Amino acid sequence: xxxxxxxxxxxxxxxIGQHESKRSLDVSAELIQHAHDLGYDMLTxxxxxxxxxxxxxxxxxxxxxxxxxxxxxxxxxxxxxxDNFDTSLGPSDTxxxxxxxxxxxxxxxSPDPVIAHLSRQVFHLEIAFAAFCGATTVIVPGPRLAHGQxxxxxxxRAIKEALANGAYVSLHVQMPMDGTSVAEEEDVGNxxxxxxxxxxxxxxxxxVDAWSSWDAWNTIRSINKYHNRLSVALDLPRRLPSLAIQSxxxxxxxxxxxxxxxxxxxxxxxxxxxxxxxxxxxxxxxRLRSAPWLLLSDIGPLPGIDDPDMIMSYSTGExxxxxxxxxxxxxxxxxxxxxxxxxxxxxKTSKQSNGNHDxxxxxxxxxYIQRNQPPKSMIExxxxxxxxxxxxxxxxxxxxxxxxxYEVFEKDPIKYEWYERATAQALRDWQSQRRSTSSGxxxxxxxxxxxxxxxxxxxxxxxxxxxxVPVRVYAIEKNPNAYVLLQRHNRETWGGRVTVVKTDMxxxxxxxxxxxxxxxxxxxxxxxxxxxxxxxLSPECLDGVQHVLNPEHGISxxxxxxxxFTPISTPKLWADLYNRxxxxxxxxxxxxxxxxxxxxDYLSTEDKETIASHQLGNGxxxxxxxLEPPLAPLVHTAWEFSHPLPPTILAQSSxxxxxxxxxxxxxxxxGDGANEHxxxxxxxxxxxxxxGVCHGLGGYFETVxxxxxxxxVELSTNPVTMEKKSKDMISWFPxxxxxKNPIQLPAKSEVEVSMWRQTDDRKVWYExxxxxxxxxxxxxxxxDVSDLHSSKSNGCLM
Numbered sequence: 001x002x003x004x005x006x007x008x009x010x011x012x013x014x015x016i017g018q019h020e021s022k023r024s025l026d027v028s029a030e031l032i033q034h035a036h037d038l039g040y041d042m043l044t045x046x047x048x049x050x051x052x053x054x055x056x057x058x059x060x061x062x063x064x065x066x067x068x069x070x071x072x073x074x075x076x077x078x079x080x081x082x083d084n085f086d087t088s089l090g091p092s093d094t095x096x097x098x099x100x101x102x103x104x105x106x107x108x109x110s111p112d113p114v115i116a117h118l119s120r121q122v123f124h125l126e127i128a129f130a131a132f133c134g135a136t137t138v139i140v141p142g143p144r145l146a147h148g149q150x151x152x153x154x155x156x157r158a159i160k161e162a163l164a165n166g167a168y169v170s171l172h173v174q175m176p177m178d179g180t181s182v183a184e185e186e187d188v189g190n191x192x193x194x195x196x197x198x199x200x201x202x203x204x205x206x207x208v209d210a211w212s213s214w215d216a217w218n219t220i221r222s223i224n225k226y227h228n229r230l231s232v233a234l235d236l237p238r239r240l241p242s243l244a245i246q247s248x249x250x251x252x253x254x255x256x257x258x259x260x261x262x263x264x265x266x267x268x269x270x271x272x273x274x275x276x277x278x279x280x281x282x283x284x285x286x287r288l289r290s291a292p293w294l295l296l297s298d299i300g301p302l303p304g305i306d307d308p309d310m311i312m313s314y315s316t317g318e319x320x321x322x323x324x325x326x327x328x329x330x331x332x333x334x335x336x337x338x339x340x341x342x343x344x345x346x347x348k349t350s351k352q353s354n355g356n357h358d359x360x361x362x363x364x365x366x367x368y369i370q371r372n373q374p375p376k377s378m379i380e381x382x383x384x385x386x387x388x389x390x391x392x393x394x395x396x397x398x399x400x401x402x403x404x405x406y407e408v409f410e411k412d413p414i415k416y417e418w419y420e421r422a423t424a425q426a427l428r429d430w431q432s433q434r435r436s437t438s439s440g441x442x443x444x445x446x447x448x449x450x451x452x453x454x455x456x457x458x459x460x461x462x463x464x465x466x467x468x469v470p471v472r473v474y475a476i477e478k479n480p481n482a483y484v485l486l487q488r489h490n491r492e493t494w495g496g497r498v499t500v501v502k503t504d505m506x507x508x509x510x511x512x513x514x515x516x517x518x519x520x521x522x523x524x525x526x527x528x529x530x531x532x533x534x535x536x537l538s539p540e541c542l543d544g545v546q547h548v549l550n551p552e553h554g555i556s557x558x559x560x561x562x563x564x565f566t567p568i569s570t571p572k573l574w575a576d577l578y579n580r581x582x583x584x585x586x587x588x589x590x591x592x593x594x595x596x597x598x599x600x601d602y603l604s605t606e607d608k609e610t611i612a613s614h615q616l617g618n619g620x621x622x623x624x625x626x627l628e629p630p631l632a633p634l635v636h637t638a639w640e641f642s643h644p645l646p647p648t649i650l651a652q653s654s655x656x657x658x659x660x661x662x663x664x665x666x667x668x669x670x671g672d673g674a675n676e677h678x679x680x681x682x683x684x685x686x687x688x689x690x691x692g693v694c695h696g697l698g699g700y701f702e703t704v705x706x707x708x709x710x711x712x713v714e715l716s717t718n719p720v721t722m723e724k725k726s727k728d729m730i731s732w733f734p735x736x737x738x739x740k741n742p743i744q745l746p747a748k749s750e751v752e753v754s755m756w757r758q759t760d761d762r763k764v765w766y767e768x769x770x771x772x773x774x775x776x777x778x779x780x781x782x783x784d785v786s787d788l789h790s791s792k793s794n795g796c797l798m
Contacts, residue, residue: 011286011371011373011376012286012287012291012370013370014286014294014367014370015041015042015294016041016042016293016294016295016296016363016366017040017041017042017043017044017099017293017296018035018040018043018044018299018302018363019044019099019295019296019297019298020297020298020301021104021297021298023045023046024305026045026088027043027045027088027098029092031043031302031305032097032098034302034304034305035302038302038304038363039360039363039367042098042099043098043099044098044295045088045089045098045101046089046100046101046103047087047089047100047101047103047126047130047135047138048087048089048103048122048125048129049085049087051086052085052086052087053103053105055079056118056191057189059077059079060077060114060118060191076117077114077117078121079118079121079122081125082125082129089129089130090133091134092133095134095135096134096136098135098137099138099139099172099256099295101138101139101141102122102123102126102130102138102141103122103123103126104141104187104190105187105189105190106118106119106122106123106191107119107144107191107192107195108143108154108155108158109147109152109154110144110147110191110192110199111150111195111199111201112195112196112199114196115191115192115195115199116154119158119191120158120161123140123158123162124158124161124162124165126138127165127166128165128166130166130169131166131167131168131169136168136169136170137169137170138169138171138172139172139174139233140159140171140172140173142155142173142174142175142216142217143155143216143220144192145179145208145212145213145216146201146208147201148201149219152216152219152220153219153223155216156220156223156224159171159173159220159224159230160223160224163224163227163229163230169229170229170230170255171229171230172233172256173217173220173231173232173233174233174234174235174258175214175216175217175232175233175234175235176237177234177235177237177240177245177249178239178240178241179208179209179210179212179213179214180213180237210241210242210245211245211690211747214245214248214249217232217252218693218744221252221253221571222742225578226571226574226575226578228575228579230253231253231254231255232249232252232253232254232255233254233257233258234249234254234256234257234292235258236257236258236259236263237262237263238262238263238264238265240275240281243631244605244631244689244690245690246277246630247601247602247605247629248601248690248692250281250284250285250601251570251571251572251599251601252571253290253571253572253575253599254285254292255290255293256292256293256294256295257292257294258297259294259296259297260297260298261297261298261299261300264299271361271365272299272361272362272365273365274369280630282369283373283374286373287376287380287598288387288599289385289387289388289389289598289599294366296362296363296366299362303360304359377728378728382730383596383733386733387599388570388572388573388576388596388597388598388599388600389595390576390580390593390595390736391593391594391595392591392593392594392794393531393535393536393592393594393735393796394536395536395796395797398796398797400478400479400481401479403453403481403482403485406452406453406482407453409452409455409527409731410453410455411730412729412730412731413728413730414715414728414729414730415527415731416455416456416459418713418715418726419456419459419525419527419557419705420462421713422557422706422713423446423460423525423557424467425706425708425709425710425713426555426706427444427463427469427523428467428469428708428709429709430444430469430522430523430553431469432709435522436553437522438520438522438550439472439519439522443471444464444469444470444471445471445474445511445519445521445522445523446472446473446522446523447473447474447475447476447508447521447524447525447545447548448473448476448526449505449526449541449545450477450478450526450527450528451476451477451482451486451500452482453482453486453489454475454485454486454489456525457473457475457486457489457494457498458489458493458494460473460525461473461494461498472499473498474500474501474511474521475499476501476503476505476545477500478502478504478505480502483502487500499511505544505545506541506544508545508548510548518548520549520550520551521549521554522553522555523554523555523556523557524546524549524555524556524644526538526542526556526558529558529561529703529732530732530735531733532563532592532699532700532701532766533561533641533701533702533703534561534563534757535592535735535766535796536796537764537796537798538561539641539678540764540798542644543645543650543675543678546644546645547650549644556643556644557705558643558703558704558705559642559643559704559706560640560641560703560704561640561701561702561703562637562639562641562701562702562703563637563638563639563640563700563701564635564636564637564638564699564700564701564702564718565636565638565698565699565700565737566602566604566633566686566698567603567688567694567696567697567698567751567753567770568597568600568602568695568696568698569601569603569694569695570597570599570600570601570696570736571693571695572599572600573595573600573695573696573736573738574695574696574738574739577589577593577738587794588738589738589739589740589789590740590789590790590791590794591738591794592735592737592766592791593735593738594734594735594736595733595734595736596733597698597736600698601629602629602631602633603686603692603694603745604633604686604688605631606634628719632719633698633719633720634687635700635719635720636682638684638755639680639681639682639757641678645677649677653675654674656672656673656674656676657672657674657761669760670760670761670762671760671761672761673761674761675761675764678757678759679756679757679759680756680757681756681757682754683752685750685751685752685753685773686750686751686752687750688745688746688747688749688751688772689747690747691744691745691746691747692745693742693743693744694739694742694743694745694751694770694772695738695739695742696736696738696739697737697753697755697768698735699737700716700717700734700735701716702714702717702718702725703715715729717729717732717733737755738789739770739786739787739789740786740787743770743772743786744772744783744784746774746783748774749772749774750773750774751771751772751773752770752771752772753771754768754769754770754771755769758790758792759798762797762798763792763795763796764795764796764798765790765791765792765794766790766791767788767790767791767792768788768789769785769787770785770786771784771786772784772785
């Protein structure tokens with residue numbers, strides 16, 4: 001099959017290694033160079049060899065004989081230190097290009113104490129020697145799932161010791177994606193075969209399902225406190241498991257994807273290919289900030305190492321004898337080949353140039369799909385480098401933003417276009433309904449409050465031009481530095497058509513009139529929304545400026561906005577916060593973080609396929625891969641804010657702010673309660689279909705900018721509605737409400753979330769609480785409850 005063609009776009013690079021379980025040659029610098037010449041990026045190497053294996057088996061045999069003769073007097077066997085003949089590994093310049101393997105024939109999770117003891121010794125000898133040699137990446141075969149949870153805990157403890165002993169070594173635990181055993185027909189030298197009959201696992205323990213592998217990994221990483229040098233080497237089977245399992249593994253710290261010979265299919269041309277589901281999973285993983293490497297395992301030895309015509313012998317690095325005999329001496333002249341020799345060369349060249357001959361077909365295929373990855377989405381192109389990067393929410397009300405921050409927002413291809421569309425619709429409705437204007441001369445008065453560098457001002461002027469409705473525009477901005485730029489724009493770009501006012505919008509009295517009074521505004525436009533809609537205090541700001549809005553026909557853009565959330569599993573973010581809370585910020589788990597969620601999994605979902613096929617122009621059947629999460633989440637609406645507020649609410653707020661007796665005050669802690677109308681509370685239940693771990697809540701928002709005779713103009717970051725309402729919008733990343741202690745969730749359980757938007761008239765903050773429940777025998781039982789998290793210490797100042 002010809003894999004020479006490919007897309008010209010810049011796509012994620014695949015780093016591909018080659019692994020042989022029974023490699024015939026020691027991994028020398030020459031063999032590594034040969035692998036590079038073939039196109040591989042790395043090779044694997046066992047830490048110890050068959051000589052060491054034989055020595056351990058001999059020790060076990062001697063011990064078994066000894067305890068059969070005198071069972072009460074024998075201490076557990078001790079393995080002598082490694083010697084020169086036990087390993088071919090050593091410190092070298094090429095050690096960084098190797099993925100080292102611990103022995104697959106040990107059984108760290110064995111219930112037989114003798115086998116477990118020997119296995120731990122082998123494991124720690126190998127880890128210590130690999131660390132000594134300078135190896136930084138060690139692949140460790142995962143626990144035997146048939147031993148059950150006790151075996152997994154024992155395995156996890158061994159991993160914990162290894163992480164402490166190999167201070168610079170990263171451990172990749174090799175786990176099967178679908179819970180199946182890598183190979184049931186055990187090698188005759190495997191220590192598991194020598195476990196005594198009384199330690200044979202029960203039939204119930206041997207009952208392994210598709211989730212057993214992830215469950216074991218969850219135990220391992222939990223016991224090791226999400227260690228940053230502990231990750232997964234994931235075996236991809238020939239048939240991938242359910243989308244739920246795929247999505248869960250995607251959220252985990254997978255650093256290697258292991259593709260064995262059995263992972264591949266054979267197409268009609270006889271070529272090795274991957275299924276569409278395999279491609280989809282690999283493409284998704286390739287977009288991660290730390291994309292996993294790919295490992296081609298047991299697809300055959302490196303081609304060429306047994307070729308008698310090769311110039312080098314890769315076992316010794318010397319010229320092969322056959323080649324040395326034929327090589328011309330330095331003082332001899334090179335003769336033209338005889339006719340017979342020329343025919344032989346032509347025959348060999350013809351065979352090698354045959355279109356069906358490819359010495360590395362699996363590698364060539366992987367390079368082919370690398371070149372033919374789906375193009376990056378708008379959010380992926382914009383957010384490169386921001387994936388899973390925790391950022392504190394902006395506080396534009398209290399902080400003066402830098403120009404670069406404004407510039408990032410202004411790159412959004414959707415947001416400002418939609419704002420212009422909403423403004424134009426509002427102007428057309430105003431004109432068609434013959435509403436009176438606040439100007440008195442038919443000109444619609446627009447105020448852009450919180451103007452920043454002025455993009456919404458430009459859009460308001462554009463909307464006036466496209467609709468033919470005359471406007472008078474005011475730009476209100478408190479940031480003194482942005483104020484200078486707004487004045488410059490007014491002179492150089494807007495032609496002096498804008499009145500620029502430097503003030504906090506809440507202090508602005510309205511358009512100045514010739515008689516010294518202040519007029520009203522017909523349309524208030526703002527972009528004060530945050531990742532959770534109200535987290536940048538849009539309600540408080542717009543409440544404070546509503547007094548300038550035309551009380552009869554006044555329009556607010558946006559007109560309303562809602563906050564949304566769903567429980568998620570995100571081990572990477574939790575591990576980052578755990579490290580941060582231990583070393584930098586003790587309150588890290590009490591802060592809602594703005595983050596471009598990437599490596600995570602929705603916990604409450606409904607099935608929804610996202611892979612759709614289509615015909616390419618050349619007639620070749622391909623797939624258009626949507627690399628969004630393959631399962632649609634269940635997302636609940638927390639609360640809503642609408643503008644303008646009814647006058648009665650503002651009147652009550654004014655009474656409370658004054659502190660008078662008629663303003664009340666009971667039941668409110670802090671301040672007079674003037675902002676209590678912006679308090680919110682919600683409580684929602686999410687069904688959990690499959691077992692998982694809740695690390696926190698993913699938060700989103702939706703907003704109706706304007707709704708009129710032509711329909712609604714809306715923006716959304718809600719993953720359920722974003723595609724429909726504002727596809728490719730990049731201005732806002734989601735918000736993440738973390739849990740200090742992750743909550744383990746069984747299958748068929750429920751998560752109940754309580755969330756508050758609190759205020760004391762000086763600041764606004766959030767509080768959140770997560771509980772898990774399960775119904776057993778008709779009775780609803782609470783399984784776990786999180787801390788009551790509060791962001792008060794990091795709240796948004798009013």
